[in-house]
Amino acid sequence: MILDRLVVQNFRNIESADLKVNPQANVIYGANGSGKTSVLEAISLLAHGKSFRSHLSTPLVKHGQSSTVLFSTLIDPVTGTAIPVGIEKHLRKGTNIRINKSNAKSTSELARLLPFLVVDGAAFTVIDGASKYRRKILDWLVFHVEPRFHRAWLGYQTALKQRNALLRRGILSGHEFDIWGQQCVEYGDLVTHLRMQWFSRLQAELEGLWADLGLSINLSFHKGWKEPLSLNDAFIEYHEGDCQRQTTRNGPHRADLLLNCDEGKVAEVFSRGQKKTAILALYLAVVSQFIKANNSKPVIALDDLPAELDKNHIQSVLAVLLERAHQVFITTINKEQVLELLPADIQLSVFHVEHGRITQESI
Structure with missing residues (x-):
């Protein structure tokens, strides 16, 4: 439209x-x-x-x-x-x-x-900014090409909110805590699966674009918790720390796109002009994948x-x-x-x- x-x-x-x-x-x-x-x-x-x-x-x-x-x-x-x-x-x-x-x-x-996709001044801080800005770009694509994503993302956000509320109230175990944890895992695994599926396609597109622009960048996807743990195992391993900090520190809400080059992190090595060029290529690749998936x-x-x-x-x-x-x-x-x-x-x-x-x- x-x-x-x-x-x-x-x-x-x-x-x-x-x-x-x-x-x-x-x-x-x-x-x-x-x-x-x-x-x-x-x-x-x-x-x-x-x-x-x-x-x-x-x-x-x-x-x-x-x-x-x-x-x-x-x-x-x-x-x-x-x-x-x-x-x-x-x-x-x-x-x-x-x-x-x-x-x-x-x-x-x-x-x-x-x-509708906006490229504004804030877009050019994606490399230097918090992970939520890079995650937002990927999620825009996945939302528009994968019908299951929105429901899974909403389900995960709801379960995560309830789990964090229990942590703040000092309810650190029991049936209710386990139920919301299971919901986090169920929806979070689907969110992550869909993100990774479309990240792979985006990554392949970007490698060509960046190479054409003379940029050597290694793009990788961080699921939001330590590999090779499953999301369920991550919740178990970091349970004590979550209880102490009263918040869920690992999960799809911490996912990120990592941009590195031979000299280190792109955010620390690239010039402002190189960063702008890299980000514009990222947006162009997202649009390209949208077109391929929707024929629109x-x-x-x-x-x-x-x-x-x-x-x-x-x-x-x-x-x-x-x-x-x-x-x-x-x-x-x-x-x-x-x-x-x-x-x-x-x-x-x-x-x-x-x-x-x-x-x-x-x-």
């Missing part, structure tokens, strides 16, 4: 906007703080039920308002089928999601309709890409992403810097954002 129309009301500093977006490429430009990234956030809410910048609702609702409402018409680019989707986040009443005029049961229904392409957003890469890298990235995405949204301070790098025959719309007001420009 791609977006055909985007309606925004009382979202951050945007009071009202009704945009007819381009099915191929959209450039959104404006000064820092103008609201251009808020457009991508609005799409993120319609795709995931949450922003890629904040998990809280309060910052998303325009100051002085009690709720924000977002609406879009999604179009299947193959069949032309149109599906209206909408989401309201109310400061007191919570979140309401509508898909095709019916209430949705969960945000996962949105995510399956609109596979995602919607991709690039937030302030020119601020992160030199001209040659921008041109290369745009060329590949335009090929691998159904629809692209690009935010920038300087629109000319992006427009001059786009193919002359591309379908394109340009939007200017100033103080939360969005206007479409003729090109």
Whole structure:
């Protein structure tokens, strides 16, 4: 699915906007703080039920308002089928999601309709940041290509929360403790199996990409506990330590993608430019695997890409992403810097954002 129309009301500093977006490429430009990234956030809410910048609702609702409402018409680019989707986040009443005029049961229904991947400034800290950021990239892929993953991941998170609650209360054994531990193992083993299955494919894709870019990187997957223990055996071996710290220290919630080179850890050895190139290749490989698995392409957003890469890298990235995405949204301070790098025959719309007001420009 791609977006055909985007309606925004009382979202951050945007009071009202009704945009007819381009099915191929959209450039959104404006000064820092103008609201251009808020457009991508609005799409993120319609795709995931949450922003890629904040998990809280309060910052998303325009100051002085009690709720924000977002609406879009999604179009299947193959069949032309149109599906209206909408989401309201109310400061007191919570979140309401509508898909095709019916209430949705969960945000996962949105995510399956609109596979949306954002590459923003935070993406370039993936190598230096915590494991959750690298895990998030892998899990985005597995969620969109493996139907069993979401239920297993939710089951593991629920069981883990209950196990940790018992540890904090000093309940360190017994029937209830064993039940939640067994649930952790059951769901955690499936989560790990699916992650490893798709990691292997991602790894093979990346080896070629990194080699083409002149980067020598060894990528490996850490399950979240010490090899060669099973998850059940890890829980047994580290039980005493978990009791002392009142939390579960090993499991799929600690999984990681490890990036190393001959000289050591990529995070410690590579230059900032090399890290950016390596991460972009990682995103491109994820998109490639998504396409192979689904015979379809995602919607991709690039937030302030020119601020992160030199001209040659921008041109290369745009060329590949335009090929691998159904629809692209690009935010920038300087629109000319992006427009001059786009193919002359591309379908394109340009939007200017100033103080939360969005206007479409003729090109």
